[in-house]
Amino acid sequence: MKRAIAWLIGGLMLVSFAGAQVDLSKPVPRIRLADGRILQDVKFVTFKPLDVLIRHRAGPMAIRYEALPDDIRAAAEQQRPGGPKWFPGEGAENSISIEGQVFVQTRGEGAYKFGEAKVYAFAAEHLKAWDRVSRGQVVQLPKPLAVATTDGDGKFRLTVPKDTPYFIFCQASRLIAAGAQSFTEVNEWRVPGEQFKNPKEAFLTGKNAEAQASKVAIEEQT
Secondary structure (H helix, E strand, O other), X not given: OHHHHHHHHHHHHHHHHHHHOOOOOOOEEEEEOOOOOEEEEEEEEXXXXXXXXXXXXXXXXXXXXXXXXXXXXXXXXXXXXXXXXXXXOOHHHHEEEEEEEEEEEEOOOEEEEOOOOEEEEEEHHHHHHHHHOOOOOEEEXXXXXXXXXXXXXXXXXXXXXXOOOEEEEEEEEEEEEEOOXXXXXXXXXXXXXXXXXXXXXXXXXXXXXXXOOOEEEEOOOO
């Protein structure tokens, strides 16, 4: 009954939204994704159950529905195999917003904040990928649930499905001078979501960082 009501409400919202709904049979001049990336001259090619295949100025790309802005997603959901799984206005009910910062404390210099670092959210089941390889081998990971790039203060924001257990993955490096020499320090984070007391305080710090165990290959959304 609740689902039927949700569909009815969603349908009514789409009617009111229709005036602004985008025609995806035509190229879209500009799209800003949830992680901040901007795509130009976007043409929608194929609609799949979990993502859509598009072509844009830089080439082909697969994008998850939840990464699309609301007006674009509303139109894309109408062509999603199996029917829409989201309607305008219900994103907050079906997703969790994760906000955090990537930094390490340094002696006498305060916090070193990692800007331009990629932060990923993966389904928790893929955390076992590290258990299946020996040290030094490549860890293969699928497309992430979400990906973001930190700003100049090391801050990031991700949106993940509400009922999907997840972990946060990030690798960030910095150059450290030691006298006349220098070396690169690589920090790696693989933090299960339940370890964050508050998803709005998902801090990746020296306390929950690990030494880089293996190289990681991620099936990117680009």
